Amino acid sequence: MAAQLSAGAIAAIMEGDKRDKPTFQIVACKKMVAANPSKPGDRYRLLLSDGNHNCSVMLATQLELQSHIKLFPPKSCDSSYQLHLYIHCSYQVIVILDATVVASADSVNNEIIGNPKLYQGSSTSNQPTPQGNQSRPVPNNKMASPSGKQGFQSNIQSPVPSSKGSFGGNFSRVGTGLNNNMGSPPKSQPISSLTPYQNRWTIKVRVTNKSDIRTWSNSRGEGKLFSMDLVDQSGEIRATAFKDQVDKFYDVVEKGKVYFLSKGTLKPANKQYTSIQNDYELTFNSETTMMPCEEEDSTIPNVQFDFRSITQLQDTNPDTMVDVIGVAKTAGEVQKVTIKSSSREVSKRDVSLVDDSGKVVNMTLWGKEAEGFDASVHPVVAVKGARLSSFGGRSLSVLMSSIFQINPDIPRAHALKGWYDSEGCRQELQSISESRGMGGGGSTNWCTFKEVQEQNLGSGEKPDYFTAKATILFAKKENSMYMACPSESCNKKVIENGDGTFRCEKCNKDYTEFQHRLLRRFAVFATLDEYVKCNVADLTDNQWITCFQETAEAILGKNANSLGALREQDDAAFNQVFQDAVFSDFIFKMRLDGDM
């Protein structure tokens, strides 16, 4: 028994009417060129028939609907299927958000029902394609101002199967021209319906995050950019403005505000750098317009988190971006660290984050967020787009692009705070981050130097870290000490002024004293226990390593200042210190710098 098609539904939908769960037949199916070759998700365009008309539609990729595709693989494109469809119609493009098979191709003998003609617009006289009415006037966002009057309610029956909750019906249909009066509110479509296949659209979005302006310079050129996170009921997307667009939009865009945003280039998103849930991201171009929405529209949500519990982080691949929420149980002191690549100094603070999955994770804050953080009141911390790393097992870093919120007013935060105050604060929770200074731990990368070579460690752009048991073979004592600035954590080499004072260029100050500092080079031989047995005489795997102050002091068993004094007073004893270090064994945690 063949199901009835919803005759006339295509024309009705295209002309602004709404149809609940119309039934169509799929008369053709075409796999599109992958939008993002690195992503397995394919994109399909279907030719639907309501018995009267054909219409080309897109399947939304973000939906679990992809599983339906298995029912009509490209091989059997010519077969006919009937689908019970929930559709969302937006600017000249119908995007299928959900569908149910109600009849197989076999049940209609693989034949096309009726004699459908391509739908070519409401006036069928001279519209060559369904896109043929592009020549009609389009809403002019510069003239239009939102009045709060709602347009066509798409009234989607089935919520999008997504963690983001229900897919509200606040999207409007635009652009068919029929009910498009100039001066009416800008019509918008959902973020989730944006694709590279459609280039005229308007979305109504809240800016939930806005970056500073950043400049870049590389082999492909240089320029400046800023990026922002945009959210509506249907989802989220990241947008970036370059160069001229920075000048045009940076001051217009205000975090938290709602905008009508029209036109831009959609391109595949690189998920490596964001936790924004969209296969695409948006690049502003010369046609892009962005109009503030005059009145606050509370139907446009704010930041959308997709939290993972701390225990789940153990099973999440490192070097990905995650959303996390937890209670700050403890926080370390602010530390000043010097960035190797730029010699820049930044503040960092490690925070222990706990949640009701019963686990603790270490999260690093940087800069002002590190300096201003107070864990004594155990605030709830929510982060969108924290970087998960494998350091110490699993740990987190809050990036410049992350959204970092303290005590956000969301249900999950209140629940966590309640859990912490009533029981969590007294529980002994297990950390998924190795505590600092520990030599062991499941994640320690034990290597011999031979293995370091075999694995090409240190050949990437980033440094590699490994741990080796090694024997000191030789301690080079020449030029191993220098006169350093006496001020704390400066360590800059001072210049002797000749009058008994010492100049530090970094501090721009003269001092009456200096401190000795060590910068040591040791030849070492790395071993693993079974490796040493057969290779102890083989010194091909020796390695020069550089040790800074604290490590060198540990190896030599003397602090730098006493060693400096010894050098001046007793040359033989000074030399003996270096001799004594030879053939002693240590466990070294080493950094092998990349990009050498």
Add this chain to the structure above:
DNA sequence: CCCCCCCC
């Protein structure tokens, strides 16, 4: 067209 996000 960025995608650096630091340290152990």
